[in-house]
Amino acid sequence: MSRREIRDALGAARALVREWSEEGLERWERPDAGASVETPAAGLGADAPGLAQVREILGDCTRCAIHRERTQIVFGDGAPDDDLMFVGEGPGQQEDLRGIPFCGRAGELLTRMIEQGLEIPRSSVYICNIVKCRPPGNRTPLPDEVTACRGFLDGQIAAVRPKVLVTLGKPAASTLLGRYVAITRLRGTWQEYRGIPLMPTLHPAYLLRQYTPENRRNVWQDLKSALARTRR
Ligand code: SF4
Numbered sequence: 001m002s003r004r005e006i007r008d009a010l011g012a013a014r015a016l017v018r019e020w021s022e023e024g025l026e027r028w029e030r031p032d033a034g035a036s037v038e039t040p041a042a043g044l045g046a047d048a049p050g051l052a053q054v055r056e057i058l059g060d061c062t063r064c065a066i067h068r069e070r071t072q073i074v075f076g077d078g079a080p081d082d083d084l085m086f087v088g089e090g091p092g093q094q095e096d097l098r099g100i101p102f103c104g105r106a107g108e109l110l111t112r113m114i115e116q117g118l119e120i121p122r123s124s125v126y127i128c129n130i131v132k133c134r135p136p137g138n139r140t141p142l143p144d145e146v147t148a149c150r151g152f153l154d155g156q157i158a159a160v161r162p163k164v165l166v167t168l169g170k171p172a173a174s175t176l177l178g179r180y181v182a183i184t185r186l187r188g189t190w191q192e193y194r195g196i197p198l199m200p201t202l203h204p205a206y207l208l209r210q211y212t213p214e215n216r217r218n219v220w221q222d223l224k225s226a227l228a229r230t231r232r
Helices: 003-022 040-044 051-058 065-069 093-098 105-117 143-160 170-177 204-209 213-230
Strands: 084-088 125-129 164-168 191-193 196-201
Touching: 051 143, 084 143, 084 170, 084 213, 093 105, 105 204, 105 213, 125 143, 143 170, 164 170, 164 213, 170 191, 170 196, 196 213, 204 213
Parallel strands: 084 125, 084 164, 164 196
Antiparallel strands: 191 196
């Protein structure tokens, strides 16, 4: 990370903390990035803000440049107490139009994997992205965009307090693990995010492009492991 990126990241983080404090959310104490804690509840705080509060603070966000080209913010989908939480990269065209994460072709595949594969309703898992606005042309979000939006992803995780996180694709895994990862090597191996078990797997859009029996089997295995861990 360059000095400028570090300075920008620190500035964005300070602004967010100031904003939260002004909104009366200063009691939400977060551990240092990467800190290991015993349980999600201990790590994220039983008094973390709810999803509605996080959404309210996000408001009609213009904190990074991609707001200029969005149709609407795509915050998240699911209940605030879901055990399984999926984190993807960013909204695509359909998501931008409908305001729902993972509702396009890749989303339909994810929904099938959840409902027909895991045999649980999609409404029983929480789904969101690392950035809440569609990057132009569906490009990967830039580091400053991820940084600007990061506090809201952390807020969603703190509010939902999932038993297991599943990251979809490289950008989501890299963002939550704080390092660039090779997703095809890392997938299927248990990681941890602030005390929450994290299963990295392939993005359904990648799976659509590389619809091989091996990739399908791998993702299926990852999702089964994640669901089983929520039931331990
Ligand atoms: Fe705000 Fe996130 Fe959208 Fe950027 S991507 S404008 S930080 S909501």
